Amino acid sequence: MVDGRAIVGKIDNAVVVVRSGPPPSEPTRGRSPVSLFWRIFLLNAAVFTAATAFLIFAPITVPVSFMLPEALILGAGLVIMLTANAVLLRVGLAPLRRLVKAMTTTDLLRPGPRPAVTGHAGIADLIQTFNTMLDRLEAERALSTARALSAQEAERRRVAQELHDEVGQSLTAVLLELKRVKDHAPESMREELRQVQETTRDSLDEIRRIARRLRPGVLEELGLISALKALTSEVAGSARLTVQRKFDTDLPDLDDEAELVLYRVAQESITNTARHARANRLEVSLRRVGTGVLLRLRDDGVGLGDASEGAGMRGMRERALLVGADLSIAGHPTGGTEVRLHLPIRDRRAPR
Known part of the structure; x- marks a missing residue:
């Protein structure tokens, strides 16, 4: 159980x-x-x-x-x-x-x-x-x-599709209607309508960003490296974070499941850095190590401290176990947090 x-x-x-989880600190009652x-x-x-x-x-x-x-x-x-x-x-x-x-x-x-x-x-x-x-x-x-994560990814795709098709199109229609109203409105109301347009446009952009995070279409279309570049560029722009990227060009072939695990671990780590680390600089690298790959993310933030692992970190560990990868999350000696995911390549590649 x-x-x-x-x-x-x-x-x-x-x-x-x-x-x-960690063993209890108190002895079990009734035990001699x-x-x-x-x-x-x-x-x-x-x-x-x-x-x-x-x-x-x-x-x-x-x-x-x-x-x-x-x-x-x-x-x-x-x-x-x-x-x-x-x-x-x-x-x-x-x-x-x-x-x-x-x-x-x-x-x-x-x-x-x-x-x-x-x-x-x-x-x-x-x-x-x-x-x-x-x-x-x-x-x-x-x-x-594996079953839970597969269902989770399917639900993410469904929600992302509905956000894009339903909410996105509705907001686009609202923008077009606002433009028509603004063109026929009195001069005194045009500034207010312009502000409403900007707010609606910002909401539409946010909906699109959420949909991209839920369903990384660039990962399916252009591959892991392009998806990581897009992810780091988006976070760097929104969180005012300086990102240094280093990706090897001779990476071994990865199946879809392995690429998705690498992307989701990087996404969770970068999101944690942007929200909680109070960091100014982030290093992201993906290198070939022997017959496997090593994903490394290190920031110069406040580090983990005494904080316990939350649902995000537990999800990262579960994803790593799913593909037989080794995940380590620890404070760096010079400060900040370092996440390392080593993924050995086994004979389980699926044709792309």
Whole structure:
């Protein structure tokens, strides 16, 4: 079950929770504060201590000549047994501790290495089952994310088309009607009508900008580089932001899905910079790195600070996982924020 906070699975009738966010800071209510190691150790220690006490104080087993040296020898033997018990338990339960750590830190938006399958048969089987559950959950999440993003893009196209065809044409008709009225209006009213025309024209331009952001037609018609250039030029003009662009000309072939992910990540990053970063300069680069591509955006703004990731950043991570890309969002050492998206190219290219 995936609910945005935790993912629940079953391992040998035991419920395992894999969180999709940071682990809780407070301990779970009702959970014993004594670890499994200490429970087993204390139980064994109680058994050893009882056996030693029985040997010392039982009249049947202790000779008449029992003296302090014999008691010291038994005490030393008890200490040695307890130490050996502690060492063996610590070694035997080490894989289980690693599994518990993986359970509490696993985040499906930031996939990491699986816990090593080590330990005795029971613990090894538990770790292997946990890894299999993670693989299944990540596959199911990727499938559901792909469906959700596909539906989202379809809805964006529909809304953009309606804005362009319905609202855009209506505002164009209003502009034409205002021009006709202005030409026949008295001189005293022409200035007011001109202001109404300007307001209507600005609204029409804004509707067109919204439609372009919802459905990047230039991406479908002219490709990724042209779409990124148009995006940065639009933001630079509206946000008074100096944009430095660097795009390699020998980029590998990308399928439509990969290009859309790169464009949407760049769009979200640039929008965040323009709205929240209070930056003056933005660097946008798209380079070929080995057999893949690297999209990098860096600004000189206020940085992330202590702000938590919002829906926009989570959406970027989900899109990156959709195409098997690695996304990092972090503050730059010299200030500002840096977003890096590395997309390896696999044999999944579709004909264009």
